[in-house]
Amino acid sequence: MNENVTLSLSEVRELSESILMDNGFNQDHAHSITDIIYTNQLGDCHSHGLYRLFMCTESIQSGRANGAAKPTVVDAGPAVIRTNANDGISLLALHESLPLLIEKTKKNGISALAINNCFHFSALWPEVEKLSEAGLAAMAMLPSHAWVAPAGGTRGTLGTNPFAFSWPRQGKAPFTFDFATSQFARGEIELYRRANKPLPEGVAIDKDGNPTTDPEAAMAGAMLTFGAHKGSALSIMIELLAGPLIDDLTSKESMEAAEGRLEAPYHGEIIIAFDPNLFSGGKVDTNDARAERLFADILDQGARLPSQRRQAASERNLARNAVDIPRALYEDLLKLRK
Amino acid sequence: MNENVTLSLSEVRELSESILMDNGFNQDHAHSITDIIYTNQLGDCHSHGLYRLFMCTESIQSGRANGAAKPTVVDAGPAVIRTNANDGISLLALHESLPLLIEKTKKNGISALAINNCFHFSALWPEVEKLSEAGLAAMAMLPSHAWVAPAGGTRGTLGTNPFAFSWPRQGKAPFTFDFATSQFARGEIELYRRANKPLPEGVAIDKDGNPTTDPEAAMAGAMLTFGAHKGSALSIMIELLAGPLIDDLTSKESMEAAEGRLEAPYHGEIIIAFDPNLFSGGKVDTNDARAERLFADILDQGARLPSQRRQAASERNLARNAVDIPRALYEDLLKLRK
Numbered sequence: 001m002n003e004n005v006t007l008s009l010s011e012v013r014e015l016s017e018s019i020l021m022d023n024g025f026n027q028d029h030a031h032s033i034t035d036i037i038y039t040n041q042l043g044d045c046h047s048h049g050l051y052r053l054f055m056c057t058e059s060i061q062s063g064r065a066n067g068a069a070k071p072t073v074v075d076a077g078p079a080v081i082r083t084n085a086n087d088g089i090s091l092l093a094l095h096e097s098l099p100l101l102i103e104k105t106k107k108n109g110i111s112a113l114a115i116n117n118c119f120h121f122s123a124l125w126p127e128v129e130k131l132s133e134a135g136l137a138a139m140a141m142l143p144s145h146a147w148v149a150p151a152g153g154t155r156g157t158l159g160t161n162p163f164a165f166s167w168p169r170q171g172k173a174p175f176t177f178d179f180a181t182s183q184f185a186r187g188e189i190e191l192y193r194r195a196n197k198p199l200p201e202g203v204a205i206d207k208d209g210n211p212t213t214d215p216e217a218a219m220a221g222a223m224l225t226f227g228a229h230k231g232s233a234l235s236i237m238i239e240l241l242a243g244p245l246i247d248d249l250t251s252k253e254s255m256e257a258a259e260g261r262l263e264a265p266y267h268g269e270i271i272i273a274f275d276p277n278l279f280s281g282g283k284v285d286t287n288d289a290r291a292e293r294l295f296a297d298i299l300d301q302g303a304r305l306p307s308q309r310r311q312a313a314s315e316r317n318l319a320r321n322a323v324d325i326p327r328a329l330y331e332d333l334l335k336l337r338k
Numbered sequence: 339m340n341e342n343v344t345l346s347l348s349e350v351r352e353l354s355e356s357i358l359m360d361n362g363f364n365q366d367h368a369h370s371i372t373d374i375i376y377t378n379q380l381g382d383c384h385s386h387g388l389y390r391l392f393m394c395t396e397s398i399q400s401g402r403a404n405g406a407a408k409p410t411v412v413d414a415g416p417a418v419i420r421t422n423a424n425d426g427i428s429l430l431a432l433h434e435s436l437p438l439l440i441e442k443t444k445k446n447g448i449s450a451l452a453i454n455n456c457f458h459f460s461a462l463w464p465e466v467e468k469l470s471e472a473g474l475a476a477m478a479m480l481p482s483h484a485w486v487a488p489a490g491g492t493r494g495t496l497g498t499n500p501f502a503f504s505w506p507r508q509g510k511a512p513f514t515f516d517f518a519t520s521q522f523a524r525g526e527i528e529l530y531r532r533a534n535k536p537l538p539e540g541v542a543i544d545k546d547g548n549p550t551t552d553p554e555a556a557m558a559g560a561m562l563t564f565g566a567h568k569g570s571a572l573s574i575m576i577e578l579l580a581g582p583l584i585d586d587l588t589s590k591e592s593m594e595a596a597e598g599r600l601e602a603p604y605h606g607e608i609i610i611a612f613d614p615n616l617f618s619g620g621k622v623d624t625n626d627a628r629a630e631r632l633f634a635d636i637l638d639q640g641a642r643l644p645s646q647r648r649q650a651a652s653e654r655n656l657a658r659n660a661v662d663i664p665r666a667l668y669e670d671l672l673k674l675r676k
Contacts, residue, residue: 227565
């Protein structure tokens with residue numbers, strides 16, 4: 001039952017684009033979504049690769065996402081861009097805003113992109129890595145749905161609120177991380193439920209706010225943040241910066257508006273970019289070497305850098321010009337073709 | 339032995355300023371340092387209140403900190419200020435940079451202040467709260483000394499690397515948090531050692547990289563970050579943004595340069611400020627109400643907001659125009675008068 005199929009890299013792109021266009025996305029959206037799905041699949045990030053095509057098509061089928069939405073890129077201030085995704089998937093809005101974000105960051109030293117009114121299904125790491133490919137450092141944050149209790153709380157108020165960061169390295173893949181501020185991702189709880197396995201302690205509470213290791217009770221209750229009160233504080237910060245700061249929804253507002261429909265969460269996103277050249281007074285080489293000494297000191301003691309495993313998978317798959325995906329997933333994907 | 343003395347609020351300021359000036363700080367430094375020490379003591383934050391005067395005077399006595407250093411505020415780019423503290427305590431550099439940081443943030447939407455070449459002893463929350471008093475949101479980060487192991491590592495590479503955030507609330511004290519990315523603060527391990535009490539699990543490793551609950555072995559080994567690999571990733575981000583990004587030292591470089599001297603850690607700091615007015619397209623009231631609904635939902639379930647206890651202490655102490663400090667601390671402080 002663990003049988004895989006091997007797809008060439010161009011087959012991955014073709015499969016993704018054709019499914020998206022068969023299901024109501026125009027070419028621009030199909031292209032920007034496929035770019036990110038491909039990048040995830042290349043790194044063997046199965047949870048955010050081709051598998052996410054289901055969420056994309058569901059977002060159209062729910063009648064809320066617009067597969068032909070044209071984003072409006074607004075130059076809102078010297079160091080701020082506000083892009084209205086106009087109810088499209090976030091990625092075309094990102095794609096159309098990146099050149100201006102890079103230009104503003106190199107001019108100002110720091111700048112930010114707020115994306116409003118978007119459906120968001122994708123991992124954040126490819127978004128911040130795009131900025132590091134332009135020599136910039138970047139962080140990205142967004143809310144989701146109110147499945148997560150604050151520290152000391154009894155019910156869902158916060159989202160799984162991911163936080164991603166990337167740092168450019170000369171001649172190397174960037175230093176990048178991307179994590180949910182919830183202890184577990186929502187999908188992980190679901191996997192435990194399907195496998196009928198108890199959750200670890202500290203991951204969830206039941207509907208009365210009591211600790212539980214029962215995945216069923218956890219789905220009816222709430223998840224907990226990572227890192228107790230510190231992770232909870234960070235998650236609240238993400239609600240504020242990717243919500244009220246940019247005039248967009250909190251996780252609770254987003255969840256209420258979705259009314260239980262199967263679709264990607266709908267809300268805003270904030271990306272902040274930093275230019276090491278301007279911040280360091282032009283001393284990029286000296287400080288690249290300083291960052292490399294930090295990384296070397298981490299690796300030297302047997303610890304891993306956050307994206308090491310994924311970056312190795314990408315290199316391996318690029319070299320063989322192929323990826324493996326489960327046959328069952330492949331067959332389900334083919335059913336989305338029309 | 340738990341006897342306290344009660345000092346009026348003006349006595350707190352006078353005691354702090356006179357000790358600083360008796361020990362080699364000029365009036366500008368004494369004033370900017372006292373401002374922060376007073377704010378901490380008012381909130382009953384004893385660890386960062388008058389107690390920190392010892393670290394200030396030690397930093398002068400070690401021969402490295404300059405009590406008369408004049409900061410150089412450099413307008414480094416449209417949205418970036420680089421202030422050279424010129425080997426002074428960080429707080430005068432901060433004080434002299436804040437008006438320009440607020441001006442740049444309101445003009446650009448986002449901007450950043452890098453403070454270089456400073457000795458830093460203070461909690462970060464009063465720094466970000468100053469920006470929220472001007473209606474801005476803000477985050478602040480800095481390295482320290484390499485006492486903390488990365489996730490999966492065996493020795494100190496990272497600092498205790500604090501992260502602080504503040505969000506302005508209309509007619510209320512800001513939402514603020516400030517935490518070390520290490521599981522414990524360095525001083526907490528020392529308190530366990532003095533009390534001859536075992537540490538909780540997951541706080542430290544010994545010099546061979548094995549888990550330990552022995553405070554003595556922990557002091558000789560390394561501390562762990564909060565939140566396992568996620569906290570470790572955040573701590574590395576803080577090293578990068580408050581180190582190589584701004585052409586300043588990592589925690590390891592700072593520790594090596596200190597050569598074991600008793601003094602505040604010497605390195606850089608970064609503060610990032612956001613203007614809710616520009617980011618929200620002028621919809622500050624709507625989004626203040628949205629943030630208040632989030633806070634109300636957290637409080638309604640019996641959870642606390644991060645600074646609630648401190649803010650209540652500040653109000654209480656302001657109303658009675660006094661604070662209590664341990665008599666032993668007071669007597670030790672008097673010995674610093676000359």
